Amino acid sequence: MQYGEHLKLIPPEICSIEDYEIRARKHVSPEVWTYINSGSASDLTLYQNLVQFDQIKIWNRVLRQLTQGHTRINLLGHELKHPIILGPVAHQKLVHPLGEIATAQAADVTETLMVASTLASCTLKDIAHATQSHLWFQLYFQQTKENTLELVKKAEKSGYTALVITVDVPINGLRTAVQRSGFNIPAEAEAVNISSNHFEYLPYIQPNESEIFQGWMSLAPSWDDIEWLKNNTRLPIILKGILHPDDAVTAQNIGADGIIVSNHGGRALDTTPTSLEVLPTIRKRLGADYPVLMDGGIRRGGDVFKAIALGANAVLLGRPQLYGLAVAGALGVAHMLQLLIQEFEVTMALAGCGQVDAITHDCIAHNPSHSLF
Numbered sequence: 001m002q003y004g005e006h007l008k009l010i011p012p013e014i015c016s017i018e019d020y021e022i023r024a025r026k027h028v029s030p031e032v033w034t035y036i037n038s039g040s041a042s043d044l045t046l047y048q049n050l051v052q053f054d055q056i057k058i059w060n061r062v063l064r065q066l067t068q069g070h071t072r073i074n075l076l077g078h079e080l081k082h083p084i085i086l087g088p089v090a091h092q093k094l095v096h097p098l099g100e101i102a103t104a105q106a107a108d109v110t111e112t113l114m115v116a117s118t119l120a121s122c123t124l125k126d127i128a129h130a131t132q133s134h135l136w137f138q139l140y141f142q143q144t145k146e147n148t149l150e151l152v153k154k155a156e157k158s159g160y161t162a163l164v165i166t167v168d169v170p171i172n173g174l175r176t177a178v179q180r181s182g183f184n185i186p187a188e189a190e191a192v193n194i195s196s197n198h199f200e201y202l203p204y205i206q207p208n209e210s211e212i213f214q215g216w217m218s219l220a221p222s223w224d225d226i227e228w229l230k231n232n233t234r235l236p237i238i239l240k241g242i243l244h245p246d247d248a249v250t251a252q253n254i255g256a257d258g259i260i261v262s263n264h265g266g267r268a269l270d271t272t273p274t275s276l277e278v279l280p281t282i283r284k285r286l287g288a289d290y291p292v293l294m295d296g297g298i299r300r301g302g303d304v305f306k307a308i309a310l311g312a313n314a315v316l317l318g319r320p321q322l323y324g325l326a327v328a329g330a331l332g333v334a335h336m337l338q339l340l341i342q343e344f345e346v347t348m349a350l351a352g353c354g355q356v357d358a359i360t361h362d363c364i365a366h367n368p369s370h371s372l373f
């Protein structure tokens, strides 16, 4: 297999996200692989995101009548066929020439909600044309309010129905592995929906000033900016990248319509808690009805189940969509999703849950030595 080649048929031995991950590595260059699959600094959060699920045990429940079972949920007024969402992932043309358009086609056939990134390598309009399914737009605040609003209006006009504002990377995490590899985003995978160059807006730094604090952080958004944006868009807003329960409460108090508990797939601050660890507390603080989504390390249907049992309404996938895309384009992403949805259904059936609402904290076998759950 040459880098850049994609399968036209899925061989039967690909039957899990792990199989896609192993395959995907052969379809992209080592530098691209490092960019998509590494985390930040020492990769400790990245690792914890994956192993966190293994420590949680699900009760099997027997002899229940489940023939009316389904995975449908209602989220922010949207009817979704299942609670698995394609999260925002930048520069998808790195792994397939159709990039986000292929991912949107997969979202369409699997009736999956997709979140397009500010750093998408396809236009917001083209992505929107490729799917009839629900589509949200992930916003990174731009250097000026005018640039931010321009992007938001573009998303509104193209039919996106919610804004996911990512708040956990006012500056990039320490991308040590990527730095070592010398990788830069190539021209064909550049972000096409933003026009401006960050560096133009960086203030002049005096010799005794910090490039981080007086430089980059002077461009970073604050809670006031979220409130400003809320007053300047008709779309619901969801804050992505919340971990601390107090931040979750502030988000709710300022009128955010929901939050995504996330550590950015281990690509932002290294050694944060995992989403799963903080979910139960966040759910308790925000109440039963507030939309709380989560991401980070979802690789199995059982992981989706555990996240919901511990307080999430739905989960988002990051890297798994790139694995599917690298292996077989739209077909790969659609098949990857189908596998995960079916695994989730099997888990629900074996745990005696016929509906997503039935997946509660009681489905988890408690380990008394594990105080967080």
Ligand SMILES: Cc1cc2nc3c(=O)[nH]c(=O)nc-3n(C[C@H](O)[C@H](O)[C@H](O)COP(=O)(O)O)c2cc1C
Residues within 6 Å of the ligand: 035, 036, 037, 049, 087, 088, 089, 090, 117, 118, 119, 138, 166, 240, 262, 263, 264, 265, 266, 267, 295, 296, 297, 298, 316, 317, 318, 319, 320
């Ligand atoms: C290559 C890559 C690019 C990403 N780009 C974005 C992005 O543009 N915006 C964003 O909010 N999150 C981005 N993320 C983070 C994901 O949305 C998500 O939080 C994370 O990948 C979830 O963890 P998982 O990869 O273990 O599923 C990116 C993640 C990866 C791996």
